[in-house]
């Protein structure tokens with residue numbers, strides 16, 4: 352009997368997987384509870400490295416809001432300014448980007464069924480039939496993962512972000528990150544410029560802090576530095592959400608697999624999930640195509656995505672653990688030392704937002720050909 356793939360979740364990852372499968376001639380349906388793929392997307396930010404974005408194979412031009420060439424890191428009274436001589440990343444409108452992904456999935460031949468919340472019972476029913484493959488691309492709190500008893504996500508970060516008009520943006524091409532375990536326990540606060548006057552401000556705080564994200568947000572915007580930037584500005588929107596940290600210990604069971612936030616394929620340092628999630632979706636597509644065409648087990652997906660991407664994800668986990676253990680003062684001191692060792696210039700020239708392993712390689716290869 353011909354196989355059919357049912358993807359639960361028309362977020363960017365589900366849509367990219369749908370596009371990949373449909374363009375290989377596999378019958379694919381992507382379902383979402385939302386009325387439009389762009390609904391609720393503004394709860395997340397839209398920063399993507401230039402190199403990472405190029406790997407997605409999506410024509411994203413119409414979603415670009417701004418370009419970035421670096422970051423200012425703050426901890427205690429210390430600052431580190433990392434600036435690249437060239438464009439490093441894009442800020443995309445997440446709603447427009449999701450719509451572009453949906454357009455490409457549809458033209459590849461995937462069916463997209465909206466206003467369709469998949470409940471546990473319907474999933475279990477579908478799974479009984481071996482000709483169905485079920486994909487959980489249903490985000491941080493995955494119903495597919497809980498319906499089929501996948502291992503839990505280790506830690507969640509609670510987030511809150513707002514948009515401001517008429518802000519005093521110092522440099523419209525630099526993001527700013529604020530590290531403080533007092534305000535943003537085990538994560539950080541951020542500003543993302545959309546233009547010279549429009550700014551996003553956000554914060555993430557670990558669930559372990561037992562503090563809600565709006566409380567952390569109010570503490571962040573009350574810092575003197577941000578008060579100055581936001582004086583006379585107007586808050587236009589606010590959104591709360593979740594970031595899963597740490598991949599699930601298992602992501603395939605029989606004819607069910609998980610991808611993207613549902614699998615926890617997220618950088619623990621920044622919460623960025625699109626570039627790794629999309630890379631894992633490509634790996635999932637290859638395994639599904641092999642399962643449909645050659646009868647291979649879906650478990651090849653688990654092996655392959657871990658072989659290709661787990662080292663970098665683990666490095667992000669390690670860096671996250673390291674900075675989470677520091678006090679504000681300790682982090683400030685660390686920045687001072689890093690500055691003294693020329694890290695601002697090094698990271699400006701050789702930094703890579705997605706792959707710490709590449710940064711380490713470049714560090715040791717400096718002056719030796721790279």
Ligand SMILES: Cc1cc2nc3c(=O)[nH]c(=O)nc-3n(C[C@H](O)[C@H](O)[C@H](O)COP(=O)(O)OP(=O)(O)OC[C@H]3O[C@@H](n4cnc5c(N)ncnc54)[C@H](O)[C@@H]3O)c2cc1C
Nearest residue numbers: 360362364383384395396398469489490611612623624625
């Ligand atoms: C504040 C914040 C800032 C972020 N900033 C960045 C960033 O700058 N760069 C970056 O790369 N990543 C960022 N991320 C992470 C990024 O947004 C996620 O990694 C990404 O959205 C994951 O995509 P996904 O398709 O796996 O899941 P989602 O985008 O969560 O999509 C899941 C979809 O599944 C649907 N769904 C859920 N349950 C069901 C069900 N039972 N039936 C039907 N449909 C269902 C939902 O409606 C949703 O549309 C950020 C996240 C947050 C919270």
